[in-house]
Amino acid sequence: MRVCLQRVSRAQVSVEGEICGQIDQGLLVFLGVVQDDAEADARQLAKKIVSLRVFEDPQGKMNLSVGEVGGAVLVVSQFTLAGDCRKGRRPSFDAAARPELAKQLYEIFVQAVAKQGIPVATGRFRAHMMVELVNDGPVTFVVESK
Numbered sequence: 831m832r833v834c835l836q837r838v839s840r841a842q843v844s845v846e847g848e849i850c851g852q853i854d855q856g857l858l859v860f861l862g863v864v865q866d867d868a869e870a871d872a873r874q875l876a877k878k879i880v881s882l883r884v885f886e887d888p889q890g891k892m893n894l895s896v897g898e899v900g901g902a903v904l905v906v907s908q909f910t911l912a913g914d915c916r917k918g919r920r921p922s923f924d925a926a927a928r929p930e931l932a933k934q935l936y937e938i939f940v941q942a943v944a945k946q947g948i949p950v951a952t953g954r955f956r957a958h959m960m961v962e963l964v965n966d967g968p969v970t971f972v973v974e975s976k
Contacts, residue, residue, distance in 0.1 A: 831871045831935065832862040832911040837884050837969035841904050843953040843961045851951035856901030858963050861939060862911025863932040864925045871975035872935045876942030884969055902949035906961060907936050929956060
């Protein structure tokens with residue numbers, strides 16, 4: 831699994847003009863699933879994301895997790911994270927998981943975040959989504975399960 835996460839002061843995702851998920855302070859997580867991912871990857875990555883210390887403490891150091899600041903997580907499926915741009919001008923998506931597996935692991939990831947006591951909002955799987963965010967910092971990380 832590949833994640834691009836951004837620390838945000840607010841974020842929302844909409845489909846066909848209707849907001850389907852939004853958060854205030856927290857993490858916007860773009861989640862890509864690749865062919866060899868499994869349930870263990872989803873659970874491990876959810877645990878890692880929730881415990882990642884990317885919020886500032888009173889001394890200005892990145893020392894606090896999303897839960898410690900009372901934040902939430904907005905999870906948006908994004909198969910383009912499985913894209914390979916090394917050859918040619920058009921990305922290859924051969925490594926992307928089939929939609930059935932990707933949806934299953936996306937849902938397991940969302941549930942694993944929620945089970946850690948973090949409020950979770952989501953986009954809509956396989957929909958054309960519009961994502962709006964205010965990146966706080968800016969702070970952006972790429973995290974992989976393997």
